[in-house]
Amino acid sequence: MAKTPVTFTLNDAETALFVDPGAPLIDVLRRGAGDLTPKHGCGQGTCGACTVMIDGRPHLSCLTLAETIEGRNVRTTGGLANGPELHPLQTAFMEGFAAQCGFCTSGMLMAAKALLDHKPNPTRDDVIEAISGNLCRCTGYEPIVDAILIAAARMQGRTA
Amino acid sequence: MSTVEFRKDLFRDERDDNLKEVGQPTVRQDILGHVTGRTRFYDDHLFDGMLHMRAVRSPHHHAQIRSIDTSAAARMPGVRRVATAKDVPNNLNTLLSLINFGRDDEPLCAHDKVRYKGEAVAWVIADTERQARDACAAVNVDYSVLPHVLDVEDALSPSAPVVNEVYPNNTFDYHDLYDHQKLRFGDVNAAFAQADHVIEAEYQMSPIEQAPIETCGAIAAPETNDRFVCHTNTQALFFSLGTTAKLLDIASSRLHFIGGTAGGGFGGKVDSVVEPTAVLGAMLTGRPVKFAWDRYEEMQVGAPRGGERWRIKDGVMNDGRVIAREFTGFFDSGAYMRLSPYAIIKATGHLPGPYSIPNVASNVFCVVTNRTPATAMRGFGITAVDFAIECHMDRNAEAVGMNPIELRILNAYRDGDMKAHRRQAKNAAMIECCQVAAGKAGWSISADAAAQSSLHGGGTAERVAIPETVTDTEGKIGDRRSGRTTSAAPAANGQGRVASGTRGETATGAPVQNPDMQIDAERIGHKMGATPAVMPASPPHASTTAPPAPPTPAVRAAPVPPASPAPASATQQETAQPAAYKPDQPFSRGVKRPGTSPFTSGYRRR
Numbered sequence A: 001m002a003k004t005p006v007t008f009t010l011n012d013a014e015t016a017l018f019v020d021p022g023a024p025l026i027d028v029l030r031r032g033a034g035d036l037t038p039k040h041g042c043g044q045g046t047c048g049a050c051t052v053m054i055d056g057r058p059h060l061s062c063l064t065l066a067e068t069i070e071g072r073n074v075r076t077t078g079g080l081a082n083g084p085e086l087h088p089l090q091t092a093f094m095e096g097f098a099a100q101c102g103f104c105t106s107g108m109l110m111a112a113k114a115l116l117d118h119k120p121n122p123t124r125d126d127v128i129e130a131i132s133g134n135l136c137r138c139t140g141y142e143p144i145v146d147a148i149l150i151a152a153a154r155m156q157g158r159t160a
Numbered sequence B: 001m002s003t004v005e006f007r008k009d010l011f012r013d014e015r016d017d018n019l020k021e022v023g024q025p026t027v028r029q030d031i032l033g034h035v036t037g038r039t040r041f042y043d044d045h046l047f048d049g050m051l052h053m054r055a056v057r058s059p060h061h062h063a064q065i066r067s068i069d070t071s072a073a074a075r076m077p078g079v080r081r082v083a084t085a086k087d088v089p090n091n092l093n094t095l096l097s098l099i100n101f102g103r104d105d106e107p108l109c110a111h112d113k114v115r116y117k118g119e120a121v122a123w124v125i126a127d128t129e130r131q132a133r134d135a136c137a138a139v140n141v142d143y144s145v146l147p148h149v150l151d152v153e154d155a156l157s158p159s160a161p162v163v164n165e166v167y168p169n170n171t172f173d174y175h176d177l178y179d180h181q182k183l184r185f186g187d188v189n190a191a192f193a194q195a196d197h198v199i200e201a202e203y204q205m206s207p208i209e210q211a212p213i214e215t216c217g218a219i220a221a222p223e224t225n226d227r228f229v230c231h232t233n234t235q236a237l238f239f240s241l242g243t244t245a246k247l248l249d250i251a252s253s254r255l256h257f258i259g260g261t262a263g264g265g266f267g268g269k270v271d272s273v274v275e276p277t278a279v280l281g282a283m284l285t286g287r288p289v290k291f292a293w294d295r296y297e298e299m300q301v302g303a304p305r306g307g308e309r310w311r312i313k314d315g316v317m318n319d320g321r322v323i324a325r326e327f328t329g330f331f332d333s334g335a336y337m338r339l340s341p342y343a344i345i346k347a348t349g350h351l352p353g354p355y356s357i358p359n360v361a362s363n364v365f366c367v368v369t370n371r372t373p374a375t376a377m378r379g380f381g382i383t384a385v386d387f388a389i390e391c392h393m394d395r396n397a398e399a400v401g402m403n404p405i406e407l408r409i410l411n412a413y414r415d416g417d418m419k420a421h422r423r424q425a426k427n428a429a430m431i432e433c434c435q436v437a438a439g440k441a442g443w444s445i446s447a448d449a450a451a452q453s454s455l456h457g458g459g460t461a462e463r464v465a466i467p468e469t470v471t472d473t474e475g476k477i478g479d480r481r482s483g484r485t486t487s488a489a490p491a492a493n494g495q496g497r498v499a500s501g502t503r504g505e506t507a508t509g510a511p512v513q514n515p516d517m518q519i520d521a522e523r524i525g526h527k528m529g530a531t532p533a534v535m536p537a538s539p540p541h542a543s544t545t546a547p548p549a550p551p552t553p554a555v556r557a558a559p560v561p562p563a564s565p566a567p568a569s570a571t572q573q574e575t576a577q578p579a580a581y582k583p584d585q586p587f588s589r590g591v592k593r594p595g596t597s598p599f600t601s602g603y604r605r606r
Helices: A025-032 A088-095 A105-118 A124-130 A142-155 B031-036 B095-099 B129-137 B188-194 B237-248 B274-285 B295-300 B340-350 B383-400 B404-411 B430-441 B540-544 B570-576
Strands: A004-010 A013-019 A051-054 A057-060 A073-075 B051-057 B063-069 B079-083 B120-126 B140-145 B181-185 B197-205 B217-222 B228-232 B255-258 B289-292 B308-316 B322-334 B360-368 B469-471 B496-498
Touching: A013 A025, A051 A105, A057 A105, A088 A105, A088 A142, A088 B031, A105 A124, A105 A142, A105 B031, A124 A142, B051 B129, B051 B274, B051 B295, B063 B120, B079 B129, B079 B274, B095 B237, B120 B129, B120 B274, B181 B340, B181 B469, B188 B308, B188 B322, B188 B469, B197 B383, B217 B274, B228 B237, B228 B274, B237 B255, B237 B274, B274 B289, B308 B383, B322 B340, B322 B383, B340 B360, B340 B383, B383 B404, B404 B430
Parallel strands: A004 A073, B051 B289, B228 B255, B322 B360
Antiparallel strands: A004 A013, A051 A057, A051 A073, B051 B120, B063 B140, B079 B120, B181 B360, B197 B308, B217 B228, B217 B289, B308 B322, B469 B496
């Protein structure tokens, strides 16, 4: 089967890969580009563990065809920290016990990042809406919502 | 009879018990990996040339397999190997065989018949997952559909189809005698006759899928030293290793299992199905093989919390005291036993819930049906019956017109009370729990109820007594299928009586624990300091409290190190040796003492 060349930006790095026609983006990111941070939970777009940002918007990488990201800008949790310096979302998740098994965390962080980039001062309802496509089986969501609100406040120089 | 006490003071010297963490925020030790995405789950291990394995699954609840034609699938593009039951060297197992409990009843791959919808009948190993899926669809299985049974009580009727030939009565055989687990304490029928109210109800809990976000899966690969490495998300790494070694009939030393991260488990990742399958794939192809369930398989094939049906009959006095409680329980094990028989033993030990009730009788059945096999999930064996018990306590309160929390406090067990399984309650906290719950819920309780404590009032002569107990022999193995026994409830008329006793003594015919689950203190005591240099001529507890004649485990025959000449540092070593394990003293492995770690000394088990 002929492979298709795809060029895109992954966490600010120019990336070029040959992909199988019809391959989902998550497989290309994980096995092709070696970025293991998006997680494969359901493969059918219901759990959100594979959420990545494409051109600033959250997308489910298990339902996104790899060929469609030609020339686009993909961000994953692997590019969230600035060198050794964690993103405020990551710090807030750590301090607020917003992860247990950690499998949904990458997707949660991407959904939260997309929200805060778009809306720096979200309400609690905004946060719930933003992560409503991301399932977590461990935490019960409350610590995650709290952590996102705390991160938003810190990024704006407020206290939550 | 020697038993082991499980106490909070075990490992006391290794634990910082000032409880300063409680109520304080803390940071998980593994969370940096989670928030950076660097935590390595099983699927985050990359292998060149990894193949994908998929299972061909039964579309029927119950069917005879006439034939399996894999020839078309084997010719499909990318297919490296098609495997069936005959490729599994030892295709029969039961999970708890590793602790010598139950009979082997489950194949890794069905061969003669399928017993639940989704059971694996063949596997395909191909270059890509897509190719493996396509080839699975091309495997042609000729089924002859059999009648199936999905309800626990239907499965007990004499006309029910036999689901699993290893258990021809559709029940687990308890103690090689009965088709159910019995519990008898006092005389419930005499108490029902005295009670002001007799309240009966039935409760049903559905099967519940654990539904972790990461489905069950494993990657196995041949290593360069004639071993197989297996990255897995199992919750029971050595259980999975042992099960794999048994099913595939290879030495466990040839298996290198790596786990430790699970993307959610909740009990659903203990069944050791994906690991032997993936290792089998690696053995058959000589290549790295990934075997993982997709979401549909996780929901359909992944073993859930078993469905349970409980009937409770309580004898209640007008003042709220529960004087008798009778249970009839049915635990839906699904097509194979796995952990369910153990869950019932656990449930029976828990009855009648956290209450001091002087007369208790219970029959609990572990029933084989054509449902997906059940397994562990968060407190399994306890959760469903507690749901039933607490619903029933509310019914009792309603019947006698009493505040339901006060009724619970009135009946709650207290430290020292004798439980129905003939152990005294310790560290009871039911009363305090009720008081806090009432406070949090803004539910007012009387000053008297608020002043009660689990620490006081328990263990009196009356509350510690084991009453004279009525026994019966109804429900022997096979009686139900032959029609000799029809009622599942504890017998209305007992034939035998066991004399009363006190303080957990073994009353004649009513051992403290049943023999199957008897814990051999010698095997888990980790007795320390037993080198010849420090061992007394006769080990004190071995000679005085050892059970009379259980077969001695091979592990006890420890190699004897040379007694002399003593090395130069012998004196130092002797003084550093931890004291011998004393059953009545706080237990210590002594790992904080330099040079005496039981994990490096080689004398962990003498």
